[in-house]
Amino acid sequence: MATPGVExxxxxxxxxxxxxxxxxxxxxxQELAGAIGISKTTLYRFCRTREQLIERLxxxxxxxxSETLRKAELEQGGPLEGxxxxxxxxxxxxxLTAFLMYYWKDASVTPSEEAEWNATLDAFFLRGQQAGMxxxxxxxxxxxxxxxxxxxxxxxxxxxxxxxxxxxxxxxERAFLYGAAAR
Amino acid sequence: MATPGVExxxxxxxxxxxxxxxxxxxxxxQELAGAIGISKTTLYRFCRTREQLIERLxxxxxxxxSETLRKAELEQGGPLEGxxxxxxxxxxxxxLTAFLMYYWKDASVTPSEEAEWNATLDAFFLRGQQAGMxxxxxxxxxxxxxxxxxxxxxxxxxxxxxxxxxxxxxxxERAFLYGAAAR
DNA sequence: AGAAAACGAATCAATTAAGATTCATTAGGA
DNA sequence: TCCTAATGAATCTTAATTGATTCGTTTTCT
Numbered sequence: 338m339a340t341p342g343v344e345x346x347x348x349x350x351x352x353x354x355x356x357x358x359x360x361x362x363x364x365x366x367q368e369l370a371g372a373i374g375i376s377k378t379t380l381y382r383f384c385r386t387r388e389q390l391i392e393r394l395x396x397x398x399x400x401x402x403s404e405t406l407r408k409a410e411l412e413q414g415g416p417l418e419g420x421x422x423x424x425x426x427x428x429x430x431x432x433l434t435a436f437l438m439y440y441w442k443d444a445s446v447t448p449s450e451e452a453e454w455n456a457t458l459d460a461f462f463l464r465g466q467q468a469g470m471x472x473x474x475x476x477x478x479x480x481x482x483x484x485x486x487x488x489x490x491x492x493x494x495x496x497x498x499x500x501x502x503x504x505x506x507x508x509x510e511r512a513f514l515y516g517a518a519a520r
Numbered sequence: 521m522a523t524p525g526v527e528x529x530x531x532x533x534x535x536x537x538x539x540x541x542x543x544x545x546x547x548x549x550q551e552l553a554g555a556i557g558i559s560k561t562t563l564y565r566f567c568r569t570r571e572q573l574i575e576r577l578x579x580x581x582x583x584x585x586s587e588t589l590r591k592a593e594l595e596q597g598g599p600l601e602g603x604x605x606x607x608x609x610x611x612x613x614x615x616l617t618a619f620l621m622y623y624w625k626d627a628s629v630t631p632s633e634e635a636e637w638n639a640t641l642d643a644f645f646l647r648g649q650q651a652g653m654x655x656x657x658x659x660x661x662x663x664x665x666x667x668x669x670x671x672x673x674x675x676x677x678x679x680x681x682x683x684x685x686x687x688x689x690x691x692x693e694r695a696f697l698y699g700a701a702a703r
Numbered sequence: 704a705g706a707a708a709a710c711g712a713a714t715c716a717a718t719t720a721a722g723a724t725t726c727a728t729t730a731g732g733a
Numbered sequence: 734t735c736c737t738a739a740t741g742a743a744t745c746t747t748a749a750t751t752g753a754t755t756c757g758t759t760t761t762c763t
Contacts, residue, residue: 366720367721376740378740378743476683479677479682479695490673491669499661499664500659508658517663518698561710569752
């Protein structure tokens with residue numbers, strides 16, 4: 338690639354924009370730019386329209402998360418190891434994860450990729466069920482939903498100061514796998 | 521009261537508006553009105569400004585949920601019974617619950633009531649921990665966050681057709697209490 | 704049927720946001 | 734240092750949104 342540092346910088350801007358958009362979905366482009374410390378003009382040069390911006394963010398987030406899913410090698414090793422790799426990688430892309438969840442619904446932009454993502458997680462949990470790791474009295478898509486919501490919810494709770502940042506991974510894993518009941 | 525049916529009708533409109541606002545937060549008042557099957561003018565007569573509308577919705581939702589919490593009598597009987605009453609009542613106000621979660625962040629309107637709601641749930645889970653019902657290696661506020669996110673997340677998943685409506689209560693309870701691991 | 708209330712379409716002024724451009728300044732690299 | 738690319742402030746046009754009003758129609762209740 339001719340420009341190595343550009344994508345990194347773009348990634349930073351995209352992550353910041355994702356966070357700002359989740360925080361205030363109704364913010365104007367002006368406010369959005371201000372929220373991430375750039376001018377309206379620079380944001381304009383980055384993406385000419387809001388529609389383009391959202392589309393670019395969804396594409397980027399989907400790509401990063403898909404890469405995260407791929408790197409997690411969910412098909413390798415035990416389900417628990419796969420889940421832990423997925424968790425660690427997801428926590429390194431909090432903003433994009435939160436954004437993608439938030440704009441999950443109006444993902445008419447890339448319905449195929451989103452469905453693919455869903456399918457990947459669904460298949461992972463299904464395999465985990467067949468391997469005896471996950472309970473079988475909850476359907477795999479429901480497991481995906483529970484996982485995603487605990488993950489995103491606790492990441493958000495951390496931002497709001499409701500839970501500590503350290504130990505977040507262990508908290509997500511514990512809550513998802515074993516629940517809140519005392520054993 | 522002089523007008524018995526008015527509040528019921530208002531409640532219907534508010535619930536529909538809550539749902540529409542969660543679905544498309546950036547919708548204009550015109551689109552919002554159309555989404556719930558009324559004209560822009562009627563919506564205007566209902567609430568003159570968007571700010572008023574949000575404030576009214578937050579107040580109403582907070583009130584309904586608080587009433588729900590009160591009716592759940594979380595301090596009566598065992599924690600499990602309290603949790604089940606809370607769950608059943610919450611599921612009867614899906615729209616308002618989802619709305620309140622969604623607009624949780626910009627709840628600068630009634631910070632006191634929101635904090636009170638948090639405090640009520642936190643205290644409930646803390647009592648449950650002291651009663652030996654909930655695990656003590658997860659802080660009570662984290663339990664609140666996990667509960668709320670599983671509840672709202674699965675209600676939303678149901679709307680998206682990812683999980684079946686029937687059995688939603690049992691699913692939430694199972695996921696929250698016992699987690700996804702096979703026992 | 705007749706009166707009162709509710710509703711919606713249309714219109715309008717004022718405000719705001721989006722999209723685009725220009726120009727001066729600044730930061731960085733050759 | 735000098736040149737270039739990047740940035741931001743300001744401006745401008747156009748489009749969209751808001752808040753408000755009027756008036757004809759429909760619904761509803763008696």
